[in-house]
Amino acid sequence: MKKVPIIATVVVVAAVAAMIALGIWQLQRAQWKDSLIAQYRAAETLPPIAFPAMAPGKSLPLFRRATGTCLRPAAHRAIAGANRAGDSGYAHIVHCVTGAEGPGMAVELGWSKDPQAKYQWTGGQVDGIIAPDRQQRIRLVALNAPPGLEPSALPSLDAIPQNHRMYAIQWFAFAAIAALIYGLALRKRWLGR
Template sequence: MTRWRRPAWWSVLLTVAAVALFVRLGVWQLDRAAYKDSLVRRYAAAASAPPVPFGQVAAAPPADAFPRVAVHGSWLADRIYLLDNPHHDARGGVEVYAPLALPGDPRLLLVDLGFLPGPGKDMPPLPAGEVDLHGLYLPPPGVGLELGGDALASQSRWPKTSIYLDLGQVAKDLGRPLYPRILALDADPSAIYQREHAFDFSSMPPARHRAYAFQWFSFAVAVVAIFLVLHRKRRPRRTDNR
């Protein structure tokens, strides 16, 4: 028969504190997963929404929203940037970006033209003159770990290549300020570029948050199990003396 030893007050306190902490961390991870699920839904809804004039959201885009905008301007066609980072390794190619000048505006809008297989040397020339564009006004891709400093400043030939996209460095390289977000162009079957602008969670998609939540809840269960094991004792077995 199993009996329980009376636990010390400090062991009860530590156990309760540890369980409360692990449960709280698990709930927090579930909340983060739900938040990112809502971002995915809003992102999907924005892709089919009617465009709004770019000027309405240009300088101060709504937080956690991805407006689809219409914008008018002309390309700086000789200033192309190629993003070549691990996200593209599986397909072997680059994401192509070009600045757009808006009439009477000193700021430039960096436009994501889409993914281009290969090293990016077979890009068609951008059209001259003014163009009308539609797309999602999105935060720039995550910078991550910047190894080696500003890669753009050390390059003298165009297009310029980098493994991350830093709008501050691009603005410095162009000598003009940039808008705080980029324009991800709508899909176009006739374009050479592949435009699949899935929402980028970097290394923390919703599923990973749920996995971490399960891990924290498991720790809470383990703490309780350890507490019970350490505070049980067995009665000695009776022996018959004959």
């Protein structure tokens, strides 16, 4: 009977176990993402809220309708975005002062082809839908755009990737392939080829 190389076997078994663990983790992430999407889908049907001040660690009320008041615009940025027709361009986001000590509010006012587009807006009440924001965690995507801009595309659940099950299949396939290749290598060694 031929000997099994111990070090190589330990390395392959550890690698296969790690890949299986990663596949299981991706399945757990898929369940988490499913519940998150269900929560967001339910938020779309809830009544509007006042635009919230978000404490760190709190769950975000994404995809919910909200109303906020911008006392005055304080800063502006343009990021890649789309309009409601799906055309690519720039979403114009204004950072607003909401009170003397308030946390402020990010409002996606609208869309244009030009990142330097001129528009007329001095603040006021904004109705919109809450979307994620990289700088302020959340922003309000305005339902209506001021003169000089077109309405931005509204946040969509279709934009949330749910590919964890596919990643799990990949990890399980990698584990099976690694085990098969090692088995073939052992077979070749034992047959003396």
